[in-house]
Amino acid sequence: MLTINSTIISGAGAIPALAPLLAGKSRLLLVTDGNIARLEAARAIRALLEADNRSVSVIERVPPEPTHHDVHALLADINDTAFDLVVGVGGGSVLDVAKLLSVLCHPASPGLDALLAGEKPTARLASLLIPASAGTGSEATPNAILAIPEQSTKIGIISPVLLPDYVALLPELTTSMPPHIASSTGIDALCHLIECFTATVANPVSDNAALIGLRKLVNNIETACAEPHNLAAKLEMLWASYYGGVAIAHAGTHLVHALSYPLGGKYHLPHGVANAILLAPCMRVVRPDAVEKFAQVWDLVPG
Numbered sequence: 001m002l003t004i005n006s007t008i009i010s011g012a013g014a015i016p017a018l019a020p021l022l023a024g025k026s027r028l029l030l031v032t033d034g035n036i037a038r039l040e041a042a043r044a045i046r047a048l049l050e051a052d053n054r055s056v057s058v059i060e061r062v063p064p065e066p067t068h069h070d071v072h073a074l075l076a077d078i079n080d081t082a083f084d085l086v087v088g089v090g091g092g093s094v095l096d097v098a099k100l101l102s103v104l105c106h107p108a109s110p111g112l113d114a115l116l117a118g119e120k121p122t123a124r125l126a127s128l129l130i131p132a133s134a135g136t137g138s139e140a141t142p143n144a145i146l147a148i149p150e151q152s153t154k155i156g157i158i159s160p161v162l163l164p165d166y167v168a169l170l171p172e173l174t175t176s177m178p179p180h181i182a183s184s185t186g187i188d189a190l191c192h193l194i195e196c197f198t199a200t201v202a203n204p205v206s207d208n209a210a211l212i213g214l215r216k217l218v219n220n221i222e223t224a225c226a227e228p229h230n231l232a233a234k235l236e237m238l239w240a241s242y243y244g245g246v247a248i249a250h251a252g253t254h255l256v257h258a259l260s261y262p263l264g265g266k267y268h269l270p271h272g273v274a275n276a277i278l279l280a281p282c283m284r285v286v287r288p289d290a291v292e293k294f295a296q297v298w299d300l301v302p303g
């Protein structure tokens, strides 16, 4: 059984509450991407990180669906890896790369190639993950997904060591998402929740997380897409995504994600779009073996 010990800060207007986490930390690595970095909320987070004369090294070019080549290149650009805290601010790709860099910058790192070959990490630098989309739940999973273009697929580096010390769920970071991104990332969270809920390895802990997340998701996904500045709905979607990650950590996805990784790897479809295409046909296959579970989900749907 996995234990998730992350300290969570959440809420509208909660950015200043990050300050106590930075006490005693003077060298930070901020991992983000250019689009996110320009957001007002992201600039406020960066200003907070840079306060009190802290040194902040910034990686601002994490590509979507990053490959192992991308991570090698980012690591090669870091001159001194002695950071006190790695901060990831972005979507799932950014958070996955931040998780990997928190391991790869640690003196005990086995190196990326060894991790890809299956060696498990044993230590990492302190880490804070702040999702800028409500979908992957990466901040709550022990997984980091990388594309392997030579094999036209993606693989997961999986270890509880990747789980962060701190998580911040800040809805202001998600208000600029266009509706098609908000919906496709939301469908990704829906897939995490419903796949984990219907998994053969589902258990009371993962079921509890999945049901909490599903209730939040089905009651807020339409509002969050239609009203981008509705901070209450956006925060509920961040929690739904977080609980999807918790459900993954304690159970695991199955048919949709098993098929969506090669589909995304070969045709470069965004992860949420690939999942959306696969969700209904895959659930028709699963349904006969999980009728009671689907009935419980149906009862959560409003109206």
Ligand SMILES: [Fe+2]
Residues within 6 Å of the ligand: 136, 188, 192, 257, 271
């Ligand atoms: Fe996913």
